[in-house]
Amino acid sequence: MKNKYLKGAHLSERKVRELIKLFCDDLTATQIASVTGISRITVNAYFKLIRTHIARFCEERNPLRVSKGTHAFIPVDSTALGLDNAENGSRKPFYGIYKKEDHIYTDKLPEVDGDWLNDWIKGRVDAGSDLVEKYSLHLYKGIADFNSIRLHRLNGINGHGNGIKNVQDDIDIFWGMLKSRLVKFRGLNGGTLYLHVKETEFRYNHRSADIYEMLLDILHQQPLHTSKTMVARESIPGK
Incomplete structure (x- = not known):
């Protein structure tokens, strides 16, 4: 299925936009799964990609990094992102x-x-x-x-x-x-903390803006597959 937001996606563009809108409304994955009929596993997979995009967006605008003359870069592997220590006692x-x-x-x-x-x-x-x-x-x-x-x-x-x-x-x-x-x-x-911190930073700094339109613009410039090549694939009932 052709989808400009994610190459090889099993969701239609309309479904992805619906998911993004509900994400912007700050619903949980369980709530969105109930509303849309998309499985919670798939919703969470999209959430991780969306949050990674948000993290990149925030890092690239971090003035402390700019003042040091560095270019922010959010890698796609979990170790570099600091997502590899989930619930391991550390x-x-x-x-x-x-x-x-x-x-x-x-x-x-x-x-x-x-x-x-x-x-x-x-x-x-x-x-x-x-x-x-x-x-x-x-x-x-x-x-x-x-x-x-x-x-x-x-x-x-x-x-x-x-x-x-x-x-x-x-x-x-x-x-x-x-x-x-x-x-x-x-x-x-520890496996999700970084992405939630950056999401909160994004929501706080743009609390007066339409973050749904902002996210669509961000994803138009950099589709979700630029953060990761695959998302959990699962058929959607009644798709």
Whole structure:
């Protein structure tokens, strides 16, 4: 079946647009499967591709990456995406959060020792240490810890402090959106966390826009198969 959104798809373009619209409405895969008659497995397969496209879109507009002169690239294999540690008992990565103009940006932090990071957040580690400079930690206004489900605010003079803040701002609101996704999806394992963080970033930054039309435009320029060559193939009853 010819489908401009995904080469070799077993869904019609109309069905894909319907799925995208319901995705934009933030319905779960189970809800969409019930509404459309598409199997939940197929819905989830499309969701992963859509979220990977969203992640790429966000990364390519991350000013921190641009300032370093790098080109963001979202690979298709699960290991490079950080999707290979789903529910294997390993700790979830930390995410740095910062704001530029009216947009929020997130960065998956490298394997920084949690105890060291907590000491740095509390001001027990020199703000000019090699790790701080290497990973640009001083640029972030918050560090999200999905192991303890906590946002550490960085408000000190040297780029970090005691995490105490009396006025709610955009970063707090963004963190509230992320926490609501934890509740909605009953926790996010290491295999899906990155994509959900980026999806929340996308939804937050474009909350006043028509994200359905945005996604159609993104997929027109880069079809889903540019993220992955296959999606779960399954016949749809009554297709």
